Amino acid sequence: MADRRSLAAELAASWFGSDLPPHARTAFLELAVEREVGAGTEMVREGQPTTGFGLVLSGRVALRLHVPGRGQVTILTVEPGDIYGWSAIVPPYRSTSTGVAVEPVRALVVDAVALRAALRADDALAASLYPRVLEAVARRLDGTRLQLLDLFAGQVEASW
């Protein structure tokens, strides 16, 4: 386990944390606990209330959807610097996919209820944290759109 100082440095160096102002970083760090889990650990589960919002420091979290007949399909992996569990702060606060550590994962995790309360109480935190979360989610939306085109299957240009 790393000490708070080195955690602060890791947060600042991460993609998610690098853009947050010092106040937001401090507030986030105060709420967060460092968590280390082994490969195979389920971090969030599709359809269930999201209990924690996490920033991956090392390792990889696979976001999976259950597809009847095909089993678990991985649609995205969360790499170091990126977040999982954004549904902790977006109604209805239920996870949209199942997040599984496919390698040993070290993450900074904030309890969902505590984070929501902090965001309500601290306007400055909310004003800097929400845009960064939105940016992360927007990138995924962008990526998902490209995946939808299934370009490598031979679609050079949609003909419709």
Next chain:
Amino acid sequence: MISATEAPAHGPGFLARKDLGALFALVRDDGRRLIGPTVRDGAVMLDELDGPDALPEGIRESQTPGRYRLEAGRPGRLFDHTVGPSSWKRWTFPPTVPVGTTRRDGAVVAFEPATPDAAPLAFLGVRACELAALAVQDRVLLGGPVADPDYAARRRSALVIAIQCTTAASTCFCTSMGTGPEVSDGADVVLTELDDGFVVTAGSRRGRELLERLPVRLATAEERDAAAGGVAAARAAVAANAGVAAPGLPSRLMAALDSPRWADVAERCLTCANCTLVCPTCFCTSVTQRSDLAGAETLSERTWDSCFTGSFAAVAGGNFRSRPQDRYRQWLTHKFATWVDQFGTFGCIGCGRCVTWCPAGIDVREELAAIAPPPRAVVTGMHLPAVTPAPDEAWLRPARVVATHRETANVTTLTLAWEGQVPGAGQFVMAGPPGFSAAPISVSRARRGAIEMTVRAAGPATAALTALGHGATVGVRGPLGRGWPLERMLDRNVIVVAGGIGLAPLRSLIEAIAAERERFRDVTVYLGARTPRDRLFVGELGAWSAAGIAVTETVDRAGADWLGRVGVVTHLFDHAERLPEGAVAAVCGPERMMEATVEVLRARGIPDERIFVTLERHMECGVGLCGHCQLGRFFVCRDGPVFSIAELGDAFGREGL
């Protein structure tokens, strides 16, 4: 017949109408077939003529947008018409010509180029605008790095007897394109018709020799004046017609790519391709195959194609110009803008054929005036350059498959024994299994004695390629095109981004870098595939890493057993705030993936000059002759397929180009 000493030594001569038969006889004596205008099916057509009686005597044409009718002209005049639906390109660049034969005898495959059928011709009655059209096609088909051998043979052997116009149709606009009605260049003999004969001048040695053998006397001053007056009358008539404001037109037109008028004209255009078929300069072709029943012999033929046809810009999985407005825009911008970038002249010589023969009566002059309205300017002529012949195009060469490696369910790498020039990284070849059209395929590995190509079965030709076994023969032409700019990457950080089969042309780049690794700084390769099963060159990634190349992979989707990254390829580096300083990027994959990648690279501080992409377009010839692969002013086959984003500018990712 008069003797050579009596032939006109100075100035124009005069040939009486009654002596025109002597010209026909002479031409025939020289072993030439004489082609000239004659009335057929209610129009003045070009065809083989037996004698002067076949000429359209006393006939004039009334031509307006979408309408053509024969009328009475001046009695006795043989050339009172202007231009009908056929043009000389039917003879210099016929609608169908054989390009070669593939013969199979057991395992032995032979490729034989066709020998041009060069029975010498004589063209009688070529108008000034049509001479300009021949000169335009000369630039296209003879002036580039590769010349069309069939065209070269036909064109060089044809004797050209021009006629200066003394009448004009309402659709003529040669004066605005600077191509007529006066004949200045490019004819062996020039005629100007008077009531009782022709004022004649020689335009070449061949023409002078011909005149010396004809009953030609010196023209009188009155005859010379009458001839000049006739041409001046034609010029005045054309000048009174609607025209095209040619100066500055290319830039005005390219600035109007988003004009609402494109959609408007597309409402009227039937995409029937009549305009391109009657146009004397349009040169786009496709190659088709015809096999005998036993499949032992396959004849490849080059046939006229048109940018108006639906499949003209189709590639596996899509069509770059699916909408009629894209096709009309391609045609008009090519004729009046990008042609100038490519060949130094307009692609239009102002004959008006496309105006007359458009069933919808679409008039290019009107469309141009609406889309790219003229500034107030004076119309000046354009310069038609002399022909510069280029070396003949090589036909397919047989190459033997010496190894195959199945990469995925539908992708196979073929190793071919190769004696030819070693291709550079990113170059491609035209490759066809016997009996199929050749498809453009990147060289995925090149060394002395062998090349590799990695082929995805996307359609008949590529499916046949992937099915080939050891010992099979493939027809190959190349290496072609401009590859990756390795020299720009020396002493720099290099970023390589590949999606799907796009890794094939990048593999040769990665290996070229690995071979001289110390000459480059950090090299990072980002790979995207559809699923884990679709990853290419899996067995080679370790060697790349061992050579000091950082390789990161991702797939679009995966099952629970895949522990690697999942997400689009940009996901691999969009969390980096900045990419390595001064990096050069090389990107290949589906066009939409490349667009997304370029956007992320730009946002991470890499300028357009240092982002290179390789483009896929429909290709038939691979050497800048068939017109299929055009993207704005570029021929992707010849000018690319690798381009920097800065070079492509607006053309990159724009719909319908």
